Amino acid sequence: MSEQKDSRAIQRDQRDSTTPVDVDQPVPATRAYVPNLQEHAQTPTRKQNGQVRQSRKVKNSQELLSPPVRIVATIILGIFVLIPIVYAILLSVTPDAQIGGDALIPTQWAFDNYVQMWNTVSLAQGLFNSLLISIIASIIAVVVAVGAAYVLSRFKFRGRLVYLYSLIGLQTVPSVMLLLPLFVLFASIQAALHLRLVGTYQAVIITYLTFALPFATWLMLSYFESIPIDLEEAALVDGATRLRALWEVIVPITLPGIVVALVFSFLTGWNDVLFASVLTSPETRTVAVQLQTFSSAQEGGALPLYGQLMGAAIVSALPVVVLYMVFQRYLVGGLTAGGVKG
Numbered sequence: 585m586s587e588q589k590d591s592r593a594i595q596r597d598q599r600d601s602t603t604p605v606d607v608d609q610p611v612p613a614t615r616a617y618v619p620n621l622q623e624h625a626q627t628p629t630r631k632q633n634g635q636v637r638q639s640r641k642v643k644n645s646q647e648l649l650s651p652p653v654r655i656v657a658t659i660i661l662g663i664f665v666l667i668p669i670v671y672a673i674l675l676s677v678t679p680d681a682q683i684g685g686d687a688l689i690p691t692q693w694a695f696d697n698y699v700q701m702w703n704t705v706s707l708a709q710g711l712f713n714s715l716l717i718s719i720i721a722s723i724i725a726v727v728v729a730v731g732a733a734y735v736l737s738r739f740k741f742r743g744r745l746v747y748l749y750s751l752i753g754l755q756t757v758p759s760v761m762l763l764l765p766l767f768v769l770f771a772s773i774q775a776a777l778h779l780r781l782v783g784t785y786q787a788v789i790i791t792y793l794t795f796a797l798p799f800a801t802w803l804m805l806s807y808f809e810s811i812p813i814d815l816e817e818a819a820l821v822d823g824a825t826r827l828r829a830l831w832e833v834i835v836p837i838t839l840p841g842i843v844v845a846l847v848f849s850f851l852t853g854w855n856d857v858l859f860a861s862v863l864t865s866p867e868t869r870t871v872a873v874q875l876q877t878f879s880s881a882q883e884g885g886a887l888p889l890y891g892q893l894m895g896a897a898i899v900s901a902l903p904v905v906v907l908y909m910v911f912q913r914y915l916v917g918g919l920t921a922g923g924v925k926g
Contacts, residue, residue, distance in 0.1 A: 676894035683890045694891055698899075701892035705878045707899065710871035715903065717785055717870060718853035721792040725849040726842055728793075729800035734830055736801075737808035738816075748805075751798040759795065759858060766791055767862060783865035791859045796849035803848075807841035808834065843914035847907060854904060871900045 678690040819829040
């Protein structure tokens with residue numbers, strides 16, 4: 585019986601193997617489960633929901649104040665900033681006899697104060713001297729700071745930390761303490777070399793570099809350290825020199841930082857009164873010294889010319905306002921970009 589069963593199984597297998605198979609015949613579909621991928625893509629998982637809630641919490645935690653509170657705070661801060669400016673503008677067009685009265689708005693306008701002040705104060709000469717000294721000092725400070733910061737960020741050498749600490753230490757010294765030593769130093773050089781320094785542009789420019797150069801160097805150092813060295817190495821591999829790589833690769837990237845250093849170095853010379861009042865002569869006085877001299881001359885007078893004084897102060901502030909408006913795009917990004925390392 586078993587042999588008959590085996591023979592029948594062999595015949596059945598041979599018959600199945602010789603039966604032709606229709607390739608074009610469709611294969612019956614199975615009832616396998618196919619997931620709805622679109623439904624799963626639209627339906628967030630628990631993990632995704634948790635990530636969304638976590639991101640919302642982080643965003644809310646970063647917003648210390650709600651939008652309405654921020655708007656109100658901005659309006660209040662703007663009012664406190666604009667009140668002195670508006671009041672100074674009103675005083676500049678108010679007749680001198682009405683200044684100090686009860687009326688906030690003058691009964692008549694004295695726009696001629698802006699014409700008479702040019703003859704009362706040596707404003708044009710002061711503006712020219714301030715622009716000349718501040719521009720030269722800021723350009724020299726930025727150029728030297730770029731070179732110094734590049735060397736400090738790319739090379740390790742003996743005395744590097746000492747130089748950096750000396751820059752920090754110089755910033756902690758009050759400027760009043762440096763006034764007498766600088767004056768004595770200039771007077772000694774003047775006596776030894778028979779060369780006039782006190783009362784010249786050179787003495788004031790060198791003095792402003794004492795304060796502008798350390799700040800500009802530290803600012804540019806933070807920018808150079810945030811730039812990957814691979815960019816510079818790629819330029820060196822292509823055959824560029826160190827100076828060319830610095831000028832064509834590094835400087836364009838650090839342009840916002842250079843603008844910030846230039847603006848703050850300019851303000852160092854523009855706002856100074858202490859050193860300019862000692863180291864300048866009547867021919868080289870800056871606009872700040874001219875305003876101080878004019879303000880001191882009004883004390884004890886019969887009728888102080890406060891209208892012209894306010895007009896001169898507003899005109900002297902215009903170059904700084906224009907400077908900020910021109911470089912606003914670089915200042916906004918430049919003050920924070922150097923603090924993030926790439």
